[in-house]
Amino acid sequence: MPVVETASRARVDKRQAILAAAFDVFARRGYAQACVKEIAEVAGVAKPTVYNHLNDKETLFRQAVDAAADAVLAQNLAVVERLREPGDDPRATLEDVAYRLVRTCDDERSRSLKWLTYAQVARFPDVVDAVHARTGLRLAEALADRLARLVLAGHLRPCEPADAAEHLLALLTGPMEARSGFGMRKVPTAQLRAVAVNAVDVFLRAYGA
Amino acid sequence: MPVVETASRARVDKRQAILAAAFDVFARRGYAQACVKEIAEVAGVAKPTVYNHLNDKETLFRQAVDAAADAVLAQNLAVVERLREPGDDPRATLEDVAYRLVRTCDDERSRSLKWLTYAQVARFPDVVDAVHARTGLRLAEALADRLARLVLAGHLRPCEPADAAEHLLALLTGPMEARSGFGMRKVPTAQLRAVAVNAVDVFLRAYGA
DNA sequence: TCTCGATTGAACCCGTGGGTTCAACATACT
DNA sequence: AGTATGTTGAACCCACGGGTTCAATCGAGA
Structure with a gap:
């Protein structure tokens, strides 16, 4: 299994996890009330990582x-x-x-x-x-x-x-x-x-x- | 026309104006985006007056x-x-x-x-x-x-x-x-x-x- | 073992906006 | 005239949260 694939796989997985968490939190709180910090927590990830994958x-x-x-x-x-x-x-x-x-x-x-x-x-x-x-x-x-x-x-x-x-x-x-x-x-x-x-x-x- | 009535009438009118303006602004902006300052302006009233009639x-x-x-x-x-x-x-x-x-x-x-x-x-x-x-x-x-x-x-x-x-x-x-x-x-x-x-x-x- | 990129946490900056305070002022009633 | 109530604008306080920075850390590959 090529190394580059496991690396990019990890990236993709994190991105997916973040998007899933985002939908989850947005759905519970609504857009305005949802804070990025909580999304990061739900995704099991640090806040800068979120901004690393998605712009804003x-x-x-x-x-x-x-x-x-x-x-x-x-x-x-x-x-x-x-x-x-x-x-x-x-x-x-x-x-x-x-x-x-x-x-x-x-x-x-x-x-x-x-x-x-x-x-x-x-x-x-x-x-x-x-x-x-x-x-x-x-x-x-x-x-x-x-x-x-x-x-x-x-x-x-x-x-x-x-x-x-x-x-x-x-x-x-x-x-x-x-x-x-x-x-x-x-x-x-x-x-x-x-x-x-x-x-x-x-x-x-x-x-x- | 009794004076007290003109006074309370004025109060009621302002209250109505504020509520109408509130619905107007909420409808245009949504709850989170609507700011009380704008509601006051639309109602033709000062911000403290809004808080004087409605609590929050x-x-x-x-x-x-x-x-x-x-x-x-x-x-x-x-x-x-x-x-x-x-x-x-x-x-x-x-x-x-x-x-x-x-x-x-x-x-x-x-x-x-x-x-x-x-x-x-x-x-x-x-x-x-x-x-x-x-x-x-x-x-x-x-x-x-x-x-x-x-x-x-x-x-x-x-x-x-x-x-x-x-x-x-x-x-x-x-x-x-x-x-x-x-x-x-x-x-x-x-x-x-x-x-x-x-x-x-x-x-x-x-x-x- | 060494390196490089991604990740982390914590602190930070700053705009926005809810809610309050206050002194000045207008109005209506006595 | 005098008083009380309501209004005004402007300044103020402060919580919240988006977005950034940075040094420390981790992990995979050479």
């Missing part, structure tokens, strides 16, 4: 949020991909996907990411746009693609897939926001299921074949 | 948000009240109410209130709960009441009014959030109409008689 607090924030957004997007896309094989019971498949989506929305990282970006609209409007593009728009596009296929397969009535996707997501995220207190607390599993089933029921009444 | 920055924030939440709630309830006389065309009435609701969601004060409270979840979780109770829950209750009557009148199919209200609101606010960039920019009137009409269409397909 703002860079720290952007990189941490970027990484989290990528992770959440991947998670969501993986769920939507399950609609590729709708099987013989589209309702069951949709309920399964819907349930997995609300569970994803309910996990720690998604909730933190959402309110954290929302909270910093005033200071970093572009961060909000970037995150929303990756988590909101891309998800809607992917879902619209799958719904279009369901229309062609005769499982849904003819409609505009983009609208249908927007509506299904709204029926999922709206009730979730209310129940999670703007993403501050976890929602009981039973309610997750109920939200998913109800949303799919309304969706199929409106868009079913 | 936190009180300033809470009172300003409280007042705004009350105003927004009143605005929303007034709109929902229009469902009391559904007329002979429930779809038209629902579209009218839906359009007025999204317009309310889109106005300056509502958008500011929403992201401002959302942004301060970490520091003041109870403020979020209070605002959400007044703007979200109370609105959903009022709407559920009206929908229940529509069910009895045979304009909607038998259903759980609370669920129906939640779904209609989700179909309205979900697309609005996406289009307004998390409440940061105004949405063109044409899109407001489209969101309202689409939402009501889906709603009636799912809940129509």
Whole structure:
């Protein structure tokens, strides 16, 4: 194993640790209240080391949020991909996907990411746009693609897939926001299921074949 | 006119001016970035005068948000009240109410209130709960009441009014959030109409008689 | 063992801004 | 006129925290 690799590996690991710690602390305290000293402590690293890897607090924030957004997007896309094989019971498949989506929305990282970006609209409007593009728009596009296929397969009535996707997501995220207190607390599993089933029921009444 | 009244009136007016200025500045800058000096300037008042009426920055924030939440709630309830006389065309009435609701969601004060409270979840979780109770829950209750009557009148199919209200609101606010960039920019009137009409269409397909 | 780069902790600088003090002043009431 | 209350501006105190500096230290490779 080449030496240079272990060295740069160590560097990368520290950088990752710092970014993870940054997201953690930002998520708990918010941008203004998060102090770099605490981030360094959580990362198990000295404060100058933080500034050695990331230029300043703002860079720290952007990189941490970027990484989290990528992770959440991947998670969501993986769920939507399950609609590729709708099987013989589209309702069951949709309920399964819907349930997995609300569970994803309910996990720690998604909730933190959402309110954290929302909270910093005033200071970093572009961060909000970037995150929303990756988590909101891309998800809607992917879902619209799958719904279009369901229309062609005769499982849904003819409609505009983009609208249908927007509506299904709204029926999922709206009730979730209310129940999670703007993403501050976890929602009981039973309610997750109920939200998913109800949303799919309304969706199929409106868009079913 | 009694003198004492002019005196206390002057006091009240200044207090109101300070709270209005506070909400204005908080909405533009966010809590951490808003400085009391600027609030005083906007209110046309000296800094010690601010501290003379409100104890500290936190009180300033809470009172300003409280007042705004009350105003927004009143605005929303007034709109929902229009469902009391559904007329002979429930779809038209629902579209009218839906359009007025999204317009309310889109106005300056509502958008500011929403992201401002959302942004301060970490520091003041109870403020979020209070605002959400007044703007979200109370609105959903009022709407559920009206929908229940529509069910009895045979304009909607038998259903759980609370669920129906939640779904209609989700179909309205979900697309609005996406289009307004998390409440940061105004949405063109044409899109407001489209969101309202689409939402009501889906709603009636799912809940129509 | 020697070297070089990364890391560390601690101290430091300094801008920002919440909150207070105080003497001067305005206004309204007696 | 005299008094009391509220207001003003300016200066002040002080905590907090971003960002930097530096000498000491550590660890991997030659």
